[in-house]
Amino acid sequence: MNKAVKGRRNKRALHLQMFLMLLPMLILFFLFCAYPLFYSIYLSFTKYNGFTDPVFNGVDNYLRLFRDESWWNAVKNTFQLTLMAYVIQIPLSLLLAVLVNSKIKGQNFFRTIIFLPNVTSTAIIGIIFFFMFSSYNGIVNGILMQLGLIGRPIEWLGHTFSAKVVIILLNTWSQIGYLMIMFLAAIQKIPKELYESATLDGASKWQQFRSVTLPLLGEMFQVISMMCILNGFQLFDSVKVLTGGGPGNQTSVMALYIYNYFFNSTGAQQGYASAVSVCATFITAAVGAVYFLITSKKFGQKGE
Amino acid sequence: MKKRIALLMALTMAFSVTACSGGAQTETKTETETGKAEAEKAGTEKAETENGEAGSEEKIELTMWARASSAENNQTITMDEFNASQDKIHVTVECYGDNYEEVLKLASQSKELPDIFEISGLGNPTSYMEAGLAAPLNDYITDDMREEFNPSAFTKYNIDGQIYAIPHQTRYIRAYYNRDLFEKAGLDPDAFPETLEGMYDAAKAITEAGNGEFYGFGLPIKSGSTWERNVDDIAILSGLTGPFGFDYTQGKFDFAKQKPIIEYFAKLYEEGLMMPGAESLDIEVIRANFIAGKIGIYFDGSWMVNGYNNEIEGGDVTNWDVAPVPIFEGTERAKDYLMLESGHCIAATSEHPAEAFEAINYLYHNIYSAPARKDASMVAPSLSLIDSVNAEINSTEAVKALKGSVGLTTGTENLSSFVVTPHSVLTLEGDDRNTVYPLLVINSGEVNMDEELSKLSERYNSALEKAVAEGLLKQEDLKPEGFDYYTR
Incomplete structure (x- = not known):
């Protein structure tokens, strides 16, 4: 009897101890994650400029959102850039992973070199790319003019299409190393015996890649793809530094659009920005959900 | 026992985490060299005056808040000159830089505004006036002043006929x-x-x-x-x-x-x-x-x-x-x-509005010439809203010799604000x-x-x-x- 009571007490003390251990983290989580999240949902139903008190205005912000052409243009741009990034980055990083996994000289050197841009801050890469592609005194224009390919500097960041190409280029350069490392880890998990027996059966390298590597990447492929897509939806710093969304919001993306309304130095509209960010959250979540629905069926069956 | 110690430590940790946020309130402000000491002195002097122990010869201490980032700027230089020019009023200028609006907002919420506050860099200066935080200046603006100043001076911060500030920054x-x-x-x-x-x-x-x-x-x-x-x-x-x-x-x-x-x-x-x-x-x-x-x-x-x-x-x-x-x-x-900006308000809570206006009035007359008097190399062609001040500054040899001063001062009579x-x-x-x-x-x-x-x-x-x-x-x-x- 006594033992049981003591045991229960001990258990309770243990629970309390665990709870207290978690407390600092929980406090920080509620302070910096949960509270701002719910507060921005609240703000999305108000008219608020960050200065005067928020005034409740029902669903006005959401109604305005659906009429806001610039916002949907930013959404379109986000999808466009994400898709372009995905189509380029996934095959390229997989290819690089296969290459640096094969027995070549200086394997580690290549791995490091390719991964290196990922360690650099995107904002700094953005500034470097900005200088490279700036129309006056830019390195790229300088080279092209030296080669005699162009007579007048090209305004890379002044035109919608070329600006988007530069954004994709930057994004690919900085992300590809990370995706490659993920693929590399996944490839190295595949048992070597499979390749050995495939070689014995006379399968070529391409056949091995198609019939062994690709199918066995399975769930890892799904996760890496998802990361690539979500990375596209979070696109912000590179666009901010390179074009600032310009010319005329033509290269704006979701995160930048929200930022511009939230931190506009002359007349911020934080209520509206909150509504837009709630909408952006739903769009991103929906894309993630749809992707998982489609792919999990496919990968799920193979896994069984 | 060990468990108790662990518990105690966990509690202390939790407290220290939460306590940080409260104690880390930072306030960056710079004051004129003597600012702080003066302010302290002012506090004691004020107390003395209230007790009726000090005579009527005591200086009236005023505080002015400015948006400037450095302690040495046109406003502090001009106010230093004002302090030296008479022995009735002493103005202490406190500069808050980028935090200015935050500090001002906090002070207005707790009704602790200084006697004079600058309205430069405020998101919506008129909101302070409409909220009754600033005192109307109409009683102090004489007919002579109205003739002296460019008419635009009295329209910028005019709410329903009440003038709350006179802009002192002119841009074109x-x-x-x-x-x-x-x-x-x-x-x-x-x-x-x-x-x-x-x-x-x-x-x-x-x-x-x-x-x-x-x-x-x-x-x-x-x-x-x-x-x-x-x-x-x-x-x-x-x-x-x-x-x-x-x-x-x-x-x-x-x-x-x-x-x-x-x-x-x-x-x-x-x-x-x-x-x-x-x-x-x-x-x-x-x-x-x-x-x-x-x-x-x-x-x-x-x-x-x-x-x-x-x-x-x-x-x-x-x-x-x-x-x-x-x-x-x-x-x-x-x-x-003509773009007009900045200017100074007298807090509605100030106990010495007339003296505060005297200080502001000095500022408007001298904000361009005082810095030049202090350091001749800082002379600049200017556009004061007072024509006689312009004439005086722009006619000096130093200004005439400055690059760009002719083009800058040509046609200024044609300037007008909306x-x-x-x-x-x-x-x-x-x-x-x-x-x-x-x-x-x-x-x-x-x-x-x-x-x-x-x-x-x-x-x-x-x-x-x-x-x-x-x-x-x-x-x-x-x-x-x-x-x-x-x-x-």
């Missing part, structure tokens, strides 16, 4: 040009073109002479204020619209009226007469390139004459000059655009003017300019209607009776 736009590049292009540097057509020819000649080394015109498209500096200024001088495409003769926004000016800049851009990369250059880069001799002409604010002469490295080496902004051939020149600038209080839905105009200049061939401008006017006008309905603007202010851009 001028064309800055490089005399050496004019000569290299075979142009006369003493005759800056008076028409936009003439400026186009000059930009073309300079670009051709530069052959990729330097260019005719600089337009910092990335800076939001570019359009106010370039397009609006020409529109106002041409009698087309006010700032931000607002037309006071119609009482609404009409961006279509600015179309010829946008087309003019689009042409300069398309023909490569602008420094390349205009779409991603901001004003600081343009200034640096102007001083480096890469740009022939650009538009900038009056304050840059002081900036180049006294602050920016190389500004004294480059052979630059200043001229009034040109307008299209055959148009009559309307009044020039009482209401509606764009600043609007909550706009959709892209604003600063987002749309770059597209019209850079991609002029690909966009339908008429359509974009009419959509822009629509957006601004619908926001305008809402602002009027909410009482932020008054209909009669938007369309003043008998308004005329030439006589306003």
Whole structure:
């Protein structure tokens, strides 16, 4: 009897101890994650400029959102850039992973070199790319003019299409190393015996890649793809530094659009920005959900 | 026992985490050298006065808050001079830099405002006046003062006939040009073109002479204020619209009226007469390139004459000059655009409003001349709202010898401000003017300019209607009776 009571007490003390251990983290989580999240949902139903008190205005912000052409243009741009990034980055990083996994000289050197841009801050890469592609005194224009390919500097960041190409280029350069490392880890998990027996059966390298590597990447492929897509939806710093969304919001993306309304130095509209960010959250979540629905069926069956 | 210790430690940890946030309240402020000691002294003196122990000879201590970032600025220098000039009042200036508005907001919530506070850098200065935090100055403004000051001085912060502040910062736009590049292009540097057509020819000649080394015109498209500096200024001088495409003769926004000016800049851009990369250059880069001799002409604010002469490295080496902004051939020149900013309010809670006004009045009379008296090298051509002060400063040999002072002081009698600038209080839905105009200049061939401008006017006008309905603007202010851009 006594033992049981003591045991229960001990258990309770243990629970309390665990709870207290978690407390600092929980406090920080509620302070910096949960509270701002719910507060921005609240703000999305108000008219608020960050200065005067928020005034409740029902669903006005959401109604305005659906009429806001610039916002949907930013959404379109986000999808466009994400898709372009995905189509380029996934095959390229997989290819690089296969290459640096094969027995070549200086394997580690290549791995490091390719991964290196990922360690650099995107904002700094953005500034470097900005200088490279700036129309006056830019390195790229300088080279092209030296080669005699162009007579007048090209305004890379002044035109919608070329600006988007530069954004994709930057994004690919900085992300590809990370995706490659993920693929590399996944490839190295595949048992070597499979390749050995495939070689014995006379399968070529391409056949091995198609019939062994690709199918066995399975769930890892799904996760890496998802990361690539979500990375596209979070696109912000590179666009901010390179074009600032310009010319005329033509290269704006979701995160930048929200930022511009939230931190506009002359007349911020934080209520509206909150509504837009709630909408952006739903769009991103929906894309993630749809992707998982489609792919999990496919990968799920193979896994069984 | 061990468990208890663990528990205790966990608790301490949790507390220390939460405690950090409360204790880390930082306040960055700089004060004049003697500021802090003075303030402490003031506290004791005040206490003494209240106890009735001190005689009537005690100085009246006033506190003034300013937005400036450095403790040594025109306001502190002028107030130091004021303190030394008489022995009745002593003003302590406290400068708060970037945190100014936060500090002021906190102080106004807790009703602890200083006797005098500057309204520079505040998001919405009139909100402080409407909230009753500032005292009206009407009783202190004498008829003599009204004659002495430019009439614009009493209209900027006038709410229902009550004047809450007098602006002391005046800004206007001028064309800055490089005399050496004019000569290299075979142009006369003493005759800056008076028409936009003439400026186009000059930009073309300079670009051709530069052959990729330097260019005719600089337009910092990335800076939001570019359009106010370039397009609006020409529109106002041409009698087309006010700032931000607002037309006071119609009482609404009409961006279509600015179309010829946008087309003019689009042409300069398309023909490569602008420094390349205009779409991603901001004003600081343009200034640096102007001083480096890469740009022939650009538009900038009056304050840059002081900036180049006294602050920016190389500004004294480059052979630059200043001229009034040109307008299209055959148009009559309307009044020039005078921007008024800043100013000082007396807190409604101040116990010595009359003395505070005396200090402000001294400030307005001396804010340009006091710094020059302290350090002769800091002399700058200025535009005070008091004509006699301008005449006095601008007639000195030191000012006359300064670069750009002739162009800067030419035609200042033509300057006039707009009482209401509606764009600043609007909550706009959709892209604003600063987002749309770059597209019209850079991609002029690909966009339908008429359509974009009419959509822009629509957006601004619908926001305008809402602002009027909410009482932020008054209909009669938007369309003043008998308004005329030439006589306003």
